[in-house]
Amino acid sequence: MLSIKDLYVSIDGNEILKGINLEVKPGEIHAIMGPNGSGKSTLANVLAGKEEFEVTQGEVTYMGEDLLEMAPEDRATSGLFLSFQYPVEIPGVPMVNFLKTAVNQHRIARGEKELTAGEFLKLMREKKEMIDMDTQLTNRSVNEGFSGGEKKKNEIFQMALLEPKLAILDETDSGLDIDALKTVAHGVNALKTPNNATIIITHYQRLLDYIIPDHVHVLYKGRMVKSGGRELALELEEKGYDWVKQENALQ
Amino acid sequence: MSVITEKADLSLKYAAHYNEVKESLREGSPQIMNDLRGTALQDFIRQGIPTRKVENYKYTNLQPSFTPEYEFIHQRITTEVDLNAIFRCDVPQLDTHLAFVSNGWFYENNRQLSELPEGVLLGSLEKMATEQPGLLAKFATLASTADDPMVALNALYAKDGYFLYVPRNARVEKPIQLINLLQSENDTFVTQRNFIHIEEGAHVKLILCDHTMNLNKYLSNSVTEIFVGQNASLEYYALQNHHNNSASINSVFIHQERDSTANTLYSTLHGGLIRNNLKFILDGENAEANLYGMAFIDRQQHVDNFTQVIHAKPHCQSNQIYKNVLDDESTGAFSGRIHVVRDAQKTNAFQRNNNLLLTDKALMQTKPQLIIDADDVKCSHGATIGQIDEDALFYLRARGIEEKMARLMMMNAFTHEVIQQVKVEPLRDRIDELVDKRLRGEMARCHDCAYNCES
Numbered sequence A: 001m002l003s004i005k006d007l008y009v010s011i012d013g014n015e016i017l018k019g020i021n022l023e024v025k026p027g028e029i030h031a032i033m034g035p036n037g038s039g040k041s042t043l044a045n046v047l048a049g050k051e052e053f054e055v056t057q058g059e060v061t062y063m064g065e066d067l068l069e070m071a072p073e074d075r076a077t078s079g080l081f082l083s084f085q086y087p088v089e090i091p092g093v094p095m096v097n098f099l100k101t102a103v104n105q106h107r108i109a110r111g112e113k114e115l116t117a118g119e120f121l122k123l124m125r126e127k128k129e130m131i132d133m134d135t136q137l138t139n140r141s142v143n144e145g146f147s148g149g150e151k152k153k154n155e156i157f158q159m160a161l162l163e164p165k166l167a168i169l170d171e172t173d174s175g176l177d178i179d180a181l182k183t184v185a186h187g188v189n190a191l192k193t194p195n196n197a198t199i200i201i202t203h204y205q206r207l208l209d210y211i212i213p214d215h216v217h218v219l220y221k222g223r224m225v226k227s228g229g230r231e232l233a234l235e236l237e238e239k240g241y242d243w244v245k246q247e248n249a250l251q
Numbered sequence B: 001m002s003v004i005t006e007k008a009d010l011s012l013k014y015a016a017h018y019n020e021v022k023e024s025l026r027e028g029s030p031q032i033m034n035d036l037r038g039t040a041l042q043d044f045i046r047q048g049i050p051t052r053k054v055e056n057y058k059y060t061n062l063q064p065s066f067t068p069e070y071e072f073i074h075q076r077i078t079t080e081v082d083l084n085a086i087f088r089c090d091v092p093q094l095d096t097h098l099a100f101v102s103n104g105w106f107y108e109n110n111r112q113l114s115e116l117p118e119g120v121l122l123g124s125l126e127k128m129a130t131e132q133p134g135l136l137a138k139f140a141t142l143a144s145t146a147d148d149p150m151v152a153l154n155a156l157y158a159k160d161g162y163f164l165y166v167p168r169n170a171r172v173e174k175p176i177q178l179i180n181l182l183q184s185e186n187d188t189f190v191t192q193r194n195f196i197h198i199e200e201g202a203h204v205k206l207i208l209c210d211h212t213m214n215l216n217k218y219l220s221n222s223v224t225e226i227f228v229g230q231n232a233s234l235e236y237y238a239l240q241n242h243h244n245n246s247a248s249i250n251s252v253f254i255h256q257e258r259d260s261t262a263n264t265l266y267s268t269l270h271g272g273l274i275r276n277n278l279k280f281i282l283d284g285e286n287a288e289a290n291l292y293g294m295a296f297i298d299r300q301q302h303v304d305n306f307t308q309v310i311h312a313k314p315h316c317q318s319n320q321i322y323k324n325v326l327d328d329e330s331t332g333a334f335s336g337r338i339h340v341v342r343d344a345q346k347t348n349a350f351q352r353n354n355n356l357l358l359t360d361k362a363l364m365q366t367k368p369q370l371i372i373d374a375d376d377v378k379c380s381h382g383a384t385i386g387q388i389d390e391d392a393l394f395y396l397r398a399r400g401i402e403e404k405m406a407r408l409m410m411m412n413a414f415t416h417e418v419i420q421q422v423k424v425e426p427l428r429d430r431i432d433e434l435v436d437k438r439l440r441g442e443m444a445r446c447h448d449c450a451y452n453c454e455s
């Protein structure tokens, strides 16, 4: 589904990603962990198509296509979804307009009929229940005045509406209370099929108690320095990153 | 009709022209207008057509607009064309009292005026001032020829315009819609003088649509004086939609008494050069003024909103929000002056000007000015000039919304705050639609009339 080969990324001349390799197959859940500033969000944003980042080397194929050649909106409509670490507030753009446009753009790309206002509201109601989203929030402008946790929940709500093939969740768990964490995890699990995949970027093992990863990777200073199974996350939780850093320094 | 031919200094040229035609200007004009002309001439010559060295016109160069040879229309021209038949409203729900003003002259065959509530008078200023001068006791008391050369020039040439009188406690439910048409065989200089008096406890909504009928050059210089009585209210919507080869200078003066409310909203989509002078005097306690404006301009358009709010009495409130989207090489200016006079305590005055520049060549100048002579006041002002928020744009695109549409959403969002201030719902929907079309780069006009009307 997703294949990243030897990816190098810079911003303003600073090299942030230094040779990333990652293979994600349908049905898999990957977790990426790593200390602050190691490049996790950079990777997520490059995959979503943020233009400020310059890919200096390497390639990324997504569903058989050259992902790096695609516009952000085309990546999205072909099923790639990024749950932002810091969702932006867009005053003046009503949530409902935004969501309906997004859903319909996805449908147009798939050659489906656009939803009418009524059909859309019905879909929205359904998904709101699923992740326990407050109606009051969808009556506002996009993320405007949302609390940190509400913003994260809103990301998952959008994910539920758009039903992506590959979801990248960038620290979606940070800022969520215990109950919200469970609902979000439940939402992610409910949306899981053998055909889609998820990349979870997180600092905490806790989320991985609810969403069981098939693979865990450690990103450090722009490199994937360690990969393993679920137990790697537990080990990190216990020992912190020092041992990884030391190991890496020895190499 | 006469044409200016001399090529002397611009201001002198206009003064000389006035001297040449003054007899025909005086002829048939009401006394109160003729009485102004002498002083107006002196005031105009003293001030001249402003260059950019004049502080109040620093950001707008009027000179080029005065250079072409214009025709003046000193006599009411009785048209055979029935304007009522030419124009038909295309906003199904926008039910208004419709009247036309053509080249500054109130159109005599307006229909529907009979439906106005009892005592409400809408008509030609020239006629009203001749027939009922008593209703114009306050004429020219707000618009001083000494302070602004464009007001002086207006007084010099003024012959007609619209007159509106709303008697005590009258409530005009349907908005009054005035369509200002510029339509002439030749490049034309248009002068329009308007007068509105809203008596105590009366309420009225006014929709003004400016429109050019052909591509001739027009220079329009209008002055409007508005008196809002105690506890009365005014909603004033100006929809500016001249073609880009025209220039218009609009000076509106609003005097408010105790407990009154006046809201103005300028929506500028088309027009070559537009200068809006707007001066409020809050002259009674608890008066409230809201000034809104938005402009979407491109190519070489220029829009300058120049506001002055004078808090003359305590406990008044004023609020200004002006938003501009500038594309291509367009230029804009906003100057907002708030003056709180001594003893106008407990004043609340707020002002904001936000601008979105879509290119590197677009230019916006913004100048707030607070003059505060009282000590217990709340005043704030803010201005921003920026580009579209790239992070927000990326967020929308990352949800599958294509770039062009995402930009549109962002621009619509930008002006949303102003559009939602339009309290006449069908008008708001219409403006929304026109703005959307404008942003998409389509002509935001109907076949003939820029707003609501089609042939």
Ligand SMILES: Nc1ncnc2c1ncn2[C@@H]1O[C@H](COP(=O)(O)OP(=O)(O)OP(=O)(O)O)[C@@H](O)[C@H]1O
Residues within 6 Å of the ligand: A011, A012, A014, A016, A034, A035, A036, A037, A038, A039, A040, A041, A042, A043, A052, A085
């Ligand atoms: N726009 C930018 N300009 C300059 N440096 C940047 C920019 N964006 C990211 N960086 C730098 O790139 C590095 C990686 O940042 P990134 O956000 O990818 O880290 P992260 O692994 O997601 O960290 P965290 O766990 O704190 O979210 C950091 O050192 C950061 O300062």
Ligand SMILES: [Mg+2]
Residues within 6 Å of the ligand: A040, A041, A042, A085, A170, A171
């Ligand atoms: Mg991050």
